[in-house]
Amino acid sequence: MRWQEQRITDDGDAAASPALLPLAGLVRSLRTPEFGGITFHEVAAKSVLNRVPPTSSMPFSWTINPFRGCSHACVYCFARKTHSYLDLDTGLDFDAQLVVKINAAEVLRRELARPSWKHEHVALGTNTDPYQRAEGRYRLMPGIITALAESGTPFSILTKGTLLARDIPLLSEASQSVSIGMGISLALVDPALAEAIEPGTPSPRARLALISRLREAGLPCNVMAMPILPWLTDGDESLDRLFGALVAAGATGVSAGPLHLRPGSREWFMQWLARHYPLLVPKYEQLYSGGSYATKEYRDWLTGRIRIFRSKHGLSAGAGFFRNLSPTPGGATTPMTPAPPSGLPVGPAQASLF
Incomplete structure (x- = not known):
């Protein structure tokens, strides 16, 4: 990363005062009325496939993050620390200074076409x-989904965004050729x-309704019920209500665990x-x-x-979500088939999420 001058524009028109961010490949920074308070920093990425360090405990080897920062603004988000690498704060900047890899799908296609790619x-x-x-x-996601599916690469998506519903037809089509985990x-x-x-x-x-829509489309949908908040959502009544709502929506499984307070998110949370x-x-202390x-x-x-x-x-x-998406020769995958709740359709063999 390096310091590079940029200009912030409103709707891509009149330029405002210059600003500095340590962003390589910066194309432009802009604000738009539809996203009040948010600045988009558009970058041309050189790579979008991120290799997970071998020492990591994560059960997968590769990730893709089309964005840095997140307007969901979850107070507890563990990823807040990553914004400090850009010399931005882990609080409001993480919520409102968003880096967008505008060429993500194009770059991904090139990376997946390499002879060295093992379809992990x-x-x-x-x-x-x-x-x-x-x-x-x-x-960005339609192009990313299509690139992964056409290359025979299994993948999973974890989200809080109901915008996912837009891509259900595309995901259903992709599931015919690769294993997909939805969460x-x-x-x-x-x-x-x-x-x-x-x-x-x-x-x-709205998210419960999205679970039902995924299941109605024949896709698996597991839930990450994290974080459970001490003294706020860890009581018997809260857990009973949560799990009851998930099964009613059609969730195929759930992974739950307590709040983690890592540096960057701890201070903000x-x-x-206190408020x-x-x-x-x-x-909590x-x-x-x-x-x-x-x-x-x-x-x-x-x-x-x-x-x-x-x-x-x-x-x-x-x-076992990630571990059950194993590639076979030729790029196809051998998935695990989850048991759907009664009354809901089952689609192609899929993997469960966690």
């Missing part, structure tokens, strides 16, 4: 959401709390907590006194409660 699983939505609102403007991120169904802590996301009700739930601040993770005692307790309510509602654990 590619995960989308592992850092920032590929179906955040900006995707409605830039339409919706939804950890709370209280609309007021969701609006406070995930202010830029579609409502819980604790400021939010909305000041009495919980000392409890004690619970996370050892670092990014809650105490082992809490994690073990929550795991037990999750297991009880997942069993009560007949939801499977979503373990």
Whole structure:
């Protein structure tokens, strides 16, 4: 990355004062009335396939992130730290200074055409959401989905964005040739709390409806119910309501776990907590006194409660999503077939999410 002068334009017209960002390949920066308060920094990327370090515990080797930063503005987002690499803050800048890889599909096609490409699983939505609102403007995902499918590369998508519904026909078509994992991120169904802590996301009700639409299209849909928030969404009533809503929507499995407070997100979340739930601040400070993770005692307790309510509602654990998308000679894949809820159609063999 290097410092490079740029100019911010309104709707691509009259230039405003120059601004500096450490962005290689910067094409332009702009604001548009449809996205009040957000600045888009459009870059021409040299590569979009990101190799996951071999030392990582992640069960996949490759990721794609069409955007950096995310207008979902989830207070707890672990990816906030990545904005500090651009000399931007991990709070408001992460929410409103968005980097867009405008040539993502074109570059991806070239990368997938290399003889060295082994058709390993590619995960989308592992850092920032590929179906955040900006995707409605830039339409990067159709090209990415098509490139992956045509190359015989299995992939998965994790999102909170209901804009995904636009691409259901394309995903259904792609699933005929490659294994696809679909996942919706939804950890709370209280609309007021969701609006406070995930202010830029579609409502819980809208995401539940998206789960149903994916299942009606014959696609699997697992749910990442993370983070579960101590003293806010970890009670029996909250877990029972959440898992009940997920199974009613048709989710094929769920992975759930507690809040992680990593550097970059920790500071932003604790400021939010102090404003909305000041009495919980000392409890959180004690619970996370050892670092990014809650105490082992809490994690073990929550795991037990999750297991009880997942069993009560007949939801499977979503373990093994990425590991079950294994390439076979010629680029085809050998997927795992999830068991759909009764009354919902089953499509081609697919993998579950987590």
